[in-house]
Structures are given as C-alpha cells and as structure tokens.
Amino acid sequence: MVLANRLADGQVVFLAADGGWVGDIARGAVAGDPVAAQRLLADAQLAESRNAVVEPYLIDIRDEGGRRQPVSFREAIRAAGPTVRTDLED
Amino acid sequence: MYRYDEFDHTLVAERVATFRRQVARRLTGDLTEDQFKPLRLMNGLYLQLHAYMLRVNIPYGCLSSRQLRQLAFIARRYDRNFGHFTTRQNIQYNWIKLDETPDVLAALAAVEMNAMQSSGNCVRNITADQFAGRAQDEIEDPRPWCELIRQWSILHPEFSYLPRKFKIAVSGAPQDRAAVKLHDVGLYLRPNAAGVIGFEVIVGGGQGRLPYVGHTIREWLAKEDLLSYLEAILRIYNLGGRRDNLQKARIKVQVNALGAEEFRRLVDEEWEQIRFTPQLAVPRAEIERITAYFADPAWEQIPDAAALVAAQRSADPAFEVWNRANVVAHRTPGYAIVNLSLKAPGIAPGDLTADQMDKVAELADRFSLGELRVSHRQNLVFPDVRQVDLQALWQDLQSLSLATPNIGSLTDIIACPGLDFCALANARAIPVAQDIGRHFTDVAALQDIGELTINISGCMNACGHHHVGHIGILGVEKNGLEFYQLTLGGSSGEDASLGDRLGRSISAAEVPVAIEAIVTRYKALREGDERFLDTYRRVGLEPFKEAVYGKTPQRRPAVA
Amino acid sequence: MGLIREGRLVPDPFTDASGLERLPDGVPLIVSLEQWQTQRSGLLASGQRLGLRLKSDQPPRLVAADLGHFSVIALEFPKYRDGRAYTHARMLRERFKFAGEIRAVGDVLQEQLHFMHRCGFDTFDVAGPDPEKAWRTIAGDHTVAYQATGDGQPRALDLRKGTGP
Numbered sequence: 176m177v178l179a180n181r182l183a184d185g186q187v188v189f190l191a192a193d194g195g196w197v198g199d200i201a202r203g204a205v206a207g208d209p210v211a212a213q214r215l216l217a218d219a220q221l222a223e224s225r226n227a228v229v230e231p232y233l234i235d236i237r238d239e240g241g242r243r244q245p246v247s248f249r250e251a252i253r254a255a256g257p258t259v260r261t262d263l264e265d
Numbered sequence: 266m267y268r269y270d271e272f273d274h275t276l277v278a279e280r281v282a283t284f285r286r287q288v289a290r291r292l293t294g295d296l297t298e299d300q301f302k303p304l305r306l307m308n309g310l311y312l313q314l315h316a317y318m319l320r321v322n323i324p325y326g327c328l329s330s331r332q333l334r335q336l337a338f339i340a341r342r343y344d345r346n347f348g349h350f351t352t353r354q355n356i357q358y359n360w361i362k363l364d365e366t367p368d369v370l371a372a373l374a375a376v377e378m379n380a381m382q383s384s385g386n387c388v389r390n391i392t393a394d395q396f397a398g399r400a401q402d403e404i405e406d407p408r409p410w411c412e413l414i415r416q417w418s419i420l421h422p423e424f425s426y427l428p429r430k431f432k433i434a435v436s437g438a439p440q441d442r443a444a445v446k447l448h449d450v451g452l453y454l455r456p457n458a459a460g461v462i463g464f465e466v467i468v469g470g471g472q473g474r475l476p477y478v479g480h481t482i483r484e485w486l487a488k489e490d491l492l493s494y495l496e497a498i499l500r501i502y503n504l505g506g507r508r509d510n511l512q513k514a515r516i517k518v519q520v521n522a523l524g525a526e527e528f529r530r531l532v533d534e535e536w537e538q539i540r541f542t543p544q545l546a547v548p549r550a551e552i553e554r555i556t557a558y559f560a561d562p563a564w565e566q567i568p569d570a571a572a573l574v575a576a577q578r579s580a581d582p583a584f585e586v587w588n589r590a591n592v593v594a595h596r597t598p599g600y601a602i603v604n605l606s607l608k609a610p611g612i613a614p615g616d617l618t619a620d621q622m623d624k625v626a627e628l629a630d631r632f633s634l635g636e637l638r639v640s641h642r643q644n645l646v647f648p649d650v651r652q653v654d655l656q657a658l659w660q661d662l663q664s665l666s667l668a669t670p671n672i673g674s675l676t677d678i679i680a681c682p683g684l685d686f687c688a689l690a691n692a693r694a695i696p697v698a699q700d701i702g703r704h705f706t707d708v709a710a711l712q713d714i715g716e717l718t719i720n721i722s723g724c725m726n727a728c729g730h731h732h733v734g735h736i737g738i739l740g741v742e743k744n745g746l747e748f749y750q751l752t753l754g755g756s757s758g759e760d761a762s763l764g765d766r767l768g769r770s771i772s773a774a775e776v777p778v779a780i781e782a783i784v785t786r787y788k789a790l791r792e793g794d795e796r797f798l799d800t801y802r803r804v805g806l807e808p809f810k811e812a813v814y815g816k817t818p819q820r821r822p823a824v825a
Numbered sequence: 826m827g828l829i830r831e832g833r834l835v836p837d838p839f840t841d842a843s844g845l846e847r848l849p850d851g852v853p854l855i856v857s858l859e860q861w862q863t864q865r866s867g868l869l870a871s872g873q874r875l876g877l878r879l880k881s882d883q884p885p886r887l888v889a890a891d892l893g894h895f896s897v898i899a900l901e902f903p904k905y906r907d908g909r910a911y912t913h914a915r916m917l918r919e920r921f922k923f924a925g926e927i928r929a930v931g932d933v934l935q936e937q938l939h940f941m942h943r944c945g946f947d948t949f950d951v952a953g954p955d956p957e958k959a960w961r962t963i964a965g966d967h968t969v970a971y972q973a974t975g976d977g978q979p980r981a982l983d984l985r986k987g988t989g990p
Contacts, residue, residue, distance in 0.1 A: 421971075503908060
C-alpha cells in the first residue's frame with residue numbers, strides 16, 4: 176500500500192483504488208505484486224506533484240485475521256496513532 | 266520578563282505575514298516541498314509521523330501566565346488539548362495543520378511569542394538556567410544576555426542557511442543547570458582576575474550521533490565583545506562546516522577535525538577584523554534597557570520563614586518529602602523556588618494538558634507573581650513563591666498531579682517523544698519512561714536513592730540527551746523490534762561527561778529490572794553521601810555490568 | 826529566468842563562459858576561478874570587461890588582490906541551502922570594499938532574495954517565470970532588522986530611544 180501525509184493537515188493517508196486518499200488503512204488499495212506496487216507508487220507521486228500529499232512511499236502489509244496491519248512497527252504506529260496518550264480526543 | 270517593543274512586534278508580525286504567503290504558495294504548488302521545507306522549518310514546523318508538529322520558542326525558559334493561557338487556547342483550538350515541553354525549553358504541539366499554522370503563529374504573536382528558528386539550519390532558541398535571577402549561587406543573571414543574543418540571531422541575513430542547526434546556552438551560576446558544555450556555543454558568566462564579569466566561551470559541544478563535550482576557546486570575553494565574537498564563530502562555521510554530509514555538519518565536527526587550537530585561531534583572526542565595527546557594538550543603553558525587564562520583581566519585605574515551614578514539614582511527612590525534593594532556596598528572604606514535576610507516575614514526561622495549563626497559569630498568578638519557567642528537564646518552575654504559601658501551593662499542585670516529589674531523582678525522567686510521534690525515531694521512549702515511573706513509586710525509596718537522572722532517546726539523534734544521563738537509555742531497532750542500550754555515568758553539568766555503554770541492548774520489559782539492579786548495586790557500594798554518579802565514577806562500569814548481565818564466567822577457580 | 830537589479834529585469838552584457846571549454850572572443854566574459862588562473866594574461870589583454878564566477882567553496886579572499894580587474898563577481902548557490910555565499914558577499918562588499926556588481930547565481934529562489942540583498946548582492950539570476958514579480962512579492966517582507974550589514978539599514982537596537990519597561 177502507499178502511505179503519505181496529506182499536505183494541508185499532515186494527516187496520515189493511504190492511496191485508495193479510486194485514486195483518492197483515505198485515513199483508514201482498511202480502505203486503502205493493495206498491490207499484490209511488485210509491478211502493481213510500482214504503478215500505485217507512480218500514481219501517488221503524481222498526486223504529490225499535484226500537492227495533495229507529501230512523501231508517499233510503499234509499505235508492506237499483512238493480513239491479521241481479516242484486519243490489515245503494516246508489517247513495520249513504525250508504519251503500524253503511523254496507521255493507528257501513538258501508543259501513548261490514547262486518553263485524548265481528536 | 267522581556268516585553269516586545271514596536272520593533273519586536275513588527276518583526277514578528279512581518280514574519281507571520283511572510284510565512285502565510287509561503288504556506289499559500291506551497292498549497293498551490295508554487296513552491297515544491299523541497300523549496301518549502303527549510304522555510305517551514307525556520308518557522309518551527311516539522312512533518313512527523315502523524316501530522317505536522319509545531320515547536321514554539323519559550324526564550325530562555327521564561328513564560329508569563331498570560332502566555333501559558335494562550336498556549337492552552339492553542340492546544341484546544343488547533344491541537345489535541347495538550348502540549349509537550351522539550352529539553353530545549355520549547356513547547357511542541359503534535360497535530361497542527363499546515364493551513365492553520367499562520368493562524369497559530371498569529372495567536373502566539375498576540376502574546377509576544379513565536380516559533381521563529383525553532384528548527385532549521387540556523388540559530389535556535391537560546392536556553393538558560395531555569396533558576397536564572399533567583400538562585401542563591403548565581404553570579405549574574407544570564408537572561409538579559411540571552412535576549413541580546415536572541416535578537417542578534419533572529420533572521421540574521423548571513424547565518425540563515427548554516428550547514429546545520431546551531432544551539433546556544435548561557436549559564437550565570439557555578440552550578441551549570443543549562444547543560445552549557447553540550448551546546449554548539451556555551452557561555453558561562455564569570456569574573457576575570459580583576460573581578461570583572463565576562464563570558465567563558467565554549468564551542469563544539471553536542472550530542473546526537475557523535476557526542477562531544479565542548480572546548481573552551483576563550484577563558485574570558487568582555488561583555489561588549491559578545492556579539493562580535495559570536496559573529497566571528499558563526500562566520501567560521503558557515504564557511505567551514507561540512508556541507509557534504511548531514512551527519513557531520515555540526516560545528517562540533519569542525520572543531521574536532523581542526524582541533525580546538527586551530528579553530529580558536531581562525532575565530533580570533535576573523536574577530537580581529539570585526540571586533541570594533543559599530544555594527545556589532547553592544548550599546549550600554551540597550552543592555553540597560555533589556556536588563557531593566559529582568560529587574561527584581563516586587564518582592565514583599567518579609568523575613569525568612571524557614572522555621573514556619575520546618576514546623577509544617579515535621580507535621581506532614583508528605584509535605585516534608587515534597588519540600589526536600591521539589592523546593593529550592595531563593596536568594597531573597599521569605600521566598601522559595603518551586604519545581605512543578607511533569608513526571609507523575611505513568612505520565613508521558615513533559616506533557617501538560619490544556620486544562621492543566623490554565624490551572625497552572627492561575628496558580629502562577631496567585632503564588633508566583635504571574636511568571637513561570639520551563640526547565641530543560643521538561644518540568645516547570647515557579648520562581649517566586651512565598652515560603653508561607655508553600656503548603657497551600659503544594660495542595661493545589663497535588664490536585665493537578667504536578668507535585669510528584671521526584672525532581673532530580675530516578676523518576677524525573679527526560680524522554681524524547683520517540684517513535685510514538687517522531688519520524689526520526691527507531692524506538693519508543695515514552696512507554697519506557699512510563700514503565701520506570703510505575704515501577705518506582707515508593708517515595709521513601711526514591712529519596713534514599715537520591716540524585717539520579719535517567720535520559721531516554723528514541724534514536725541516535727539524542728533529543729532525550731541520553732549521553733549525559735547518569736543512566737542513559739537509547740532506543741534501537743533490531744529485526745523490527747525495539748531494544749534499549751544503557752549507558753552510565755553521563756553528566757550535563759559543569760563536570761560534563763558522556764556515558765559509557767553498559768553492554769548489549771535489552772528489551773523494553775527488561776529495562777525497569779535493569780534499573781533496579783543498577784540501583785541496588787549502587788546502594789550496596791556507595792560511601793558516605795555519594796550520589797550515584799559519584800559512586801560510578803569511583804568504582805567504574807564493571808560492578809554495574811555484572812549487576813545487570815550477571816557474572817562473567819571465571820577463568821580459574823578462586824583460591825580458597 | 827532573468828537578471829534583476831532593484832526589482833527590474835536588466836539586460837546582461839556578460840557571457841557566462843565559466844562552463845565553456847573555449848572562451849569566446851570580443852565579448853565581456855564571466856570566467857571561472859580556474860579559467861582566470863590559467864588564462865589571466867589573455868583575459869586582461871582582451872580589453873573586455875571581466876567578471877568572475879566563484880563556487881561556494883571558493884572564498885573571495887582567494888582573489889582579493891585581483892578584485893580591481895572585475896566588473897562583476899558572480900557568487901554561486903549550488904543549492905539554495907548552501908549558505909556560504911551570504912558570507913562571501915559580505916566579505917566582498919564590507920571587507921574587501923569591492924565596488925562592482927555582486928551577482929547571485931545558481932539556485933536563486935524568491936524566498937531568499939531579501940537576505941541576499943542585505944548581504945550585498947546587487948543582481949539576482951532568479952529562477953521562475955516572473956523575476957520582477959518575485960522581487961515585488963518579497964520586497965516589503967522585513968522592515969525591521971535586528972542586525973546591521975553593509976547595506977546601511979540600522980539595527981532595531983540602534984533606533985530604540987528611551988523605550989523600556
């Protein structure tokens with residue numbers, strides 16, 4: 176999947192199948208092979224050049240009992256939010 | 266406290282207007298991210314893991330209650346109801362939106378605050394001793410000099426695109442509470458042989474991946490030479506600091522590559538050319554003008570109330586403990602300096618909610634002449650509390666969870682935001698701090714352990730200053746998992762030293778256990794009233810290594 | 826792209842030959858330090874006005890004795906982040922009293938023009954389609970200065986009279 180920061184508010188977003196950007200990892204587009212992944216990244220970089228997002232990059236994800244989880248710990252924190260201060264509201 | 270005059274107001278307002286335009290140009294794509302990045306950094310805005318983070322300057326740690334209320338307003342209106350105080354006397358907000366940042370900066374300007382140069386390759390917030398102007402051991406108040414340096418450094422046309430960031434700290438007391446020797450330039454206010462106060466100038470300190478204690482390149486500098494000498498240092502750095510490798514671009518690398526002697530020679534050579542230029546003169550009138558803002562406040566003429574407080578202390582053990590840990594002697598009779606601990610057990614170190622901010626502002630008005638300080642240990646300070654008010658203040662602080670009696674002790678942990686927030690991190694730091702805090706809650710035991718600082722950094726950039734912790738903890742990543750390396754024996758004071766690596770990295774769960782083992786060994790080995798650091802310096806690494814990792818196998822059986 | 830002086834596009838009489846193998850004849854040239862050092866006598870004999878283009882790691886003091894031969898010194902910003910030329914410009918103007926044109930070349934962007942100007946640059950080879958607009962946009966950015974450079978603008982602290990708490 177492609178992960179980026181939205182330019183205007185800095186929020187973490189994922190590239191969706193329709194070319195839009197979503198905050199929920201469950202709704203992001205998944206590329207099943209390296210070729211598809213590169214295409215996804217290219218779309219994201221186009222969006223970057225159009226100032227929708229900043230610093231898009233590919234992340235590996237895995238299926239954990241039907242839920243999508245980033246493989247890397249850092250990306251898991253980016254997707255889900257900090258592991259501390261969960262007491263605070265949005 | 267310094268108050269902006271028309272020039273200061275205009276400068277900040279213009280900066281906000283310029284940045285508003287720069288943000289607009291970015292949003293339309295007129296500026297690419299690469300072109301915009303240094304501009305937003307020079308206004309304190311980072312792009313982090315979850316959102317933009319804004320770092321707001323609290324110049325040399327001085328804050329008014331009015332300013333604190335505005336920080337609370339900003340936390341509520343533009344962020345998620347809390348802020349984080351950093352190791353450089355700044356406050357950080359973690360969920361700022363780019364398109365709202367100019368409004369946040371305008372809100373800051375309205376209370377004479379700003380985020381100028383809190384990031385970027387320029388001179389950053391000038392930091393100082395959090396007890397400046399109040400400590401009993403103070404030689405001279407560093408704050409007027411910090412303000413003079415601040416103005417000289419802001420929007421400097423020549424030094425806004427340095428090889429890397431540049432941090433300056435000033436101390437006016439023999440006990441260094443500002444980590445002066447760990448800065449790019451550190452200044453100690455000191456008398457010369459004739460008793461005239463000037464500056465000892467130290468260059469090339471710093472932490473990060475390549476930690477160094479700074480070198481004194483000038484034992485004594487006259488006050489009127491301060492700006493010209495700083496200009497000479499910055500010029501040598503701007504010209505000669507490395508631009509090919511980000512990890513080697515700080516002045517500490519330049520100083521160590523050239524050697525302190527050669528670096529001093531280059532600075533002196535440049536300085537001779539500019540020493541007497543009127544452009545860099547420090548007019549007496551300006552010094553007097555700035556100093557007047559830091560004049561003694563309207564203290565009441567009251568006697569020392571130590572006897573009253575002593576009676577209250579013996580009547581209330583908890584109050585006693587808090588006094589011993591968090592209250593510091595004031596240079597004026599009848600007054601005390603109070604530390605507010607932002608390190609309650611299980612709390613993210615250095616965080617304050619918007620509600621707490623408002624309440625602290627109210628307490629500052631009632632108990633501390635409307636002013637407070639931020640220490641680089643991520644705590645707050647009320648600099649002017651009447652001794653007779655201590656008990657009442659303490660009770661109010663308790664209700665806000667700001668009275669944990671742990672200043673300078675094991676649970677007064679310094680921790681960077683770490684992987685929970687920071688794009689640079691390899692591991693989390695806050696949960697480790699929280700764990701240690703939950704593990705060591707016995708107040709009496711903590712006071713028995715005494716002075717012991719723990720610093721936690723989530724990566725080698727060392728924003729948690731782990732190199733100078735008595736116990737330093739560095740988060741590393743191994744095979745996608747978080748591990749922690751311990752160092753022992755660091756110190757940020759005038760006796761500055763960098764910690765020694767204890768051994769292989771350990772898991773998060775093992776950290777509190779390791780701390781426990783280290784502390785137990787210290788108590789077994791200490792002599793007299795040695796602090797942990799003293800014992801460590803006397804006995805070395807081995808006993809502690811053994812305590813944490815176990816004994817190494819004997820080569821030969823011991824002789825009976 | 827275009828050369829601006831005092832906010833107006835101006836023609837550039839110089840040919841920047843610093844990247845060329847052979848130096849053109851009969852026209853004012855801006856040469857590199859290497860070209861100056863190897864072809865000095867020929868250049869002086871040409872009778873044309875001369876300019877020198879210095880890279881960011883070539884401080885002006887290397888040519889301090891020769892400055893009188895140049896009508897223009899072009900100081901390069903290889904990347905706008907490389908801030909050495911700000912110092913070079915100040916040294917040229919304030920230390921060596923260079924009276925000719927100091928030109929900013931390379932990665933010269935709108936948002937850095939103000940600082941460049943304060944450091945002594947006269948002309949700017951600005952990136953972007955409308956250099957005059959770029960200049961106009963930033964011209965009023967900073968009316969208050971905390972520092973003095975060779976441009977004569979007084980420091981705020983030198984203007985303060987009688988303000989205080």
